[in-house]
Amino acid sequence: MxxxxxxxxxxxxxxxxxxxxxxxxxxxxxxxxxxxxxxxxxxxxxxxxxxxxxxxxxxxxxxxxxxxxxxxxxxxxxxxxxxxxxxxxxxxxxxxxxxxxxxxxxxxxxxxxxxxxxxxxxxxxxxxxxxxxxxxxxxxxxxxxxxxxxxxxxxxxxxxxxxxxxxxxxxxxxxxxxxxxxxxxxxxxxxxxxxxxxxxxxxxxxxxxxxxxxxxxxxxxxxxxxxxxxxxxxxxxxxxxxxxxxxxxxxxxxxxxxxxxxxxxxxxxxxxxxxxxxxxFGPLTHAVYLNRWLEQQGYLAFQSPDQRALGDRLRSFATSSLRKAVQRLQSPLVTEAKQWVFQQFPALRGQLHSAMAYANVDWSRTQAYAVGTMGNFYINLQGREPQGIVPPGAPYEALRDRLMADLRTLCDPESGAPIFEGVWRREELYHGPYLDEAPDVIGLLDPHYHGAVVDWRSAGNAIVERMGEELLFLADLSGQHxxxxxxxxxxxxxxxxxxxxxxxxxxxxxxxxxxxxxxxxxxxxxxxxxxxxxxxxxxxxxxxxxEESRPSDQTPANDTGYSDREAELIEERLGGLGYL
Ligand SMILES: [Zn+2]
Incomplete structure (x- = not known):
């Protein structure tokens, strides 16, 4: 190179x-x-x-x-x-x-x-x-x-x-x-x-x-x-x-x-x-439900009650399966099998994460959605997202401006302090051949807040929740980057x-x-x-x-290395062991 x-x-x-x-x-x-x-x-x-x-x-x-x-x-x-x-x-x-x-x-x-x-x-x-x-x-x-x-x-x-x-x-x-x-x-x-x-x-x-x-x-x-x-x-x-x-x-x-x-x-x-x-590193004290906030602000829509009930059932099935899998893995099991399952865990968790975070979303009425736990947002863009509804160009820019302004006003209802330390368009933070893979809007969370895209507990309408023993069952987080x-x-x-x-x-x-x-x-x-x-x-x-010419765009890799086959294997394996 x-x-x-x-x-x-x-x-x-x-x-x-x-x-x-x-x-x-x-x-x-x-x-x-x-x-x-x-x-x-x-x-x-x-x-x-x-x-x-x-x-x-x-x-x-x-x-x-x-x-x-x-x-x-x-x-x-x-x-x-x-x-x-x-x-x-x-x-x-x-x-x-x-x-x-x-x-x-x-x-x-x-x-x-x-x-x-x-x-x-x-x-x-x-x-x-x-x-x-x-x-x-x-x-x-x-x-x-x-x-x-x-x-x-x-x-x-x-x-x-x-x-x-x-x-x-x-x-x-x-x-x-x-x-x-x-x-x-x-x-x-x-x-x-x-x-x-x-x-x-x-x-x-x-x-x-x-x-x-x-x-x-x-x-x-x-x-x-x-x-x-x-x-x-x-x-x-x-x-x-x-x-x-x-x-x-x-x-x-x-x-x-x-x-x-x-x-x-x-x-x-x-x-x-x-x-x-x-x-x-520092203390993590709160969760902020970013997709729930997007819904309340009119950026994201969940499905009709009927569809939603089905989605909820699917989600709670996935959640309880995952919970059960983790619990059962703590029981005596052949070490070899245990190791294998844990090695494959990220692939399974990734799939379930997507399924749970977005199972109930009505994409035909959704303009923006949050990804990951750190304050990254995508616009549901026509021609890029499979069911994108926001046209590129001026409508995309106007939506980003409005979303950024709203994110800047998002405050903790208890303390009144802003939840984001900064909010940027992607091109304000990044440049180079892979800019187009970046989230459309990036918010830097006050590190006391964990951005939750999955409503693990489906509880209430609160946007911000103080860390309690029962919150975030998988993560058990009390410190954050x-x-x-x-x-x-x-x-x-x-x-x-x-x-x-x-x-x-x-x-x-x-x-x-x-x-x-x-x-x-x-x-x-x-x-x-x-x-x-x-x-x-x-x-x-x-x-x-x-002098070195900036490396040119390399074909984006679409193969994660954690293959669908691996994900299937683990589901099979878990199923075979009676975990799912
Ligand atoms: Zn870490």
Missing amino acids: TTSPPPAPPAKPAKTIVIGLDAATWLLMRPLLDSGDLPNLARLMAEGTHATLRSSIQPSSEQAWPTMTTGVNCGGHGLYGYMRRRPGSYAHDYVNARFLRAPQIWDRLGDSGRPVIVANVPMTYPPHPVNGVLITGFMAPGTHSEFTYPAGLHDELRSEIGEYVINVDIERGALDRQEANLADLVAQFRYMTEQRTAAVEYLARTRPWDFLMVVYVSLDRLGHKFWRYTDPSHPLYTREGAARWGSVLSDTYRQLDGQVGRLLKLAGQDDTVLVVSDHG TMDGIFIARGPGIKRGVGVETQQIADVAATVLYRMGEPVPDHLDGRVMTDILESDWLADQPVRFT
Whole structure:
């Protein structure tokens, strides 16, 4: 994809290690740094610089990590969240790396002949060839699927370090909060984290590398679930809960600090070390029913009472089936079968999600609908949606304007505070070959609010509901992503012991290329973070650019990788086991 010839590598190639701590936030890190609980991260900050790292909009892992590793906005890489509207349909699919259509840092470095080790960066499944090794991350169906490049690395890792874990299925412990299940969940995350570092140490010992990147996800998964126990202001906080589970998140930070210490041993003093998070984290306290709000505002219509009753029955059947499936999976079952079912779970859940969210919608009277949980809206556009009613051109624009104005006035009835921090047309946030796949209107939710498109409980007409024990049975969310992640950098010429102003997530790719002596493609949206550098270092080593034509539109992938066959298989399998 790079059009200019690779530059001559420097005599002694500069190495870079990027340590990703998904969902790390200064909010929780600061007190732990102050109390001396994170000695390795504290040392990195003292020997380098640090900042808040501003995430992508939306601040979802599926948008933020690709934005960080490609250096282009979502319109340039094509990922807009964990669900994707299937073209020509109202169905939604879970996305993966097949939909990511821009080169990542390691692709560019590989083109220059630089060897790489990439471990568990989200949205890298299915694996693609790199100049080195790639272990895929979040959204990989599981270790039964081919999840590494080169293939066969899994066997090598297993014989060297033992069982390798890509992701712990948080759903497993979502329904009930039984002590043993929660403790088991935490233990599984601990194990996964240790194994990940062991794998990276092993790979770094046995492979050549100039660039090494590894991402840990335990802060995110455990943060969603355990935030309520750490935050006395959270509506679900209890003293008993805090006494039992209140240290889970701080223990997770401590464990990750230990991993950082081990990884630092792989770096020489001339090497660059970055610690990054894809987004921050904070309390989640309310659900906001976006499609219900659209209905009340006249943008969305549900079917007539008769049709609706049928839809409700279908929906409650799907809901109870899914609930039953999850519950039954917690009962004793052959481990093999259990693992398989959990690996396929995203595909099934995705299908049921679409079915439940839109089962009752009367598309012939619907102008706009919400997708996902973060405030993304589509217009029911003629010629694009199967039953689109809004003509393109002026009517589309007028509708977007009206919807945006209404979203800006949507407030919490209790506090009177706006629910959206910002509302944009897609072209105001994104540009590039995949702009036309973006939602038509994007609202950035105040992170206290979870955008619910499925009325799990079909209860009442309230638009906003305070988190209670019974809300969102599958998700069990009490913490949510925020825009403010973390950034730490250490290396020659990088400022020491001082913080710098907020940095942008898209700037990480250009900064890594620069630190490694590589030219920066001139069309990247991200820039080199020059204010982390000593000014004389920058003067001695100015940023070099390379002309590169913006990659042209690649045929949108329609194959999710989670095939209909897989979805059918799981339904069959669940059916065969008596679950559906
Ligand atoms: Zn998350």
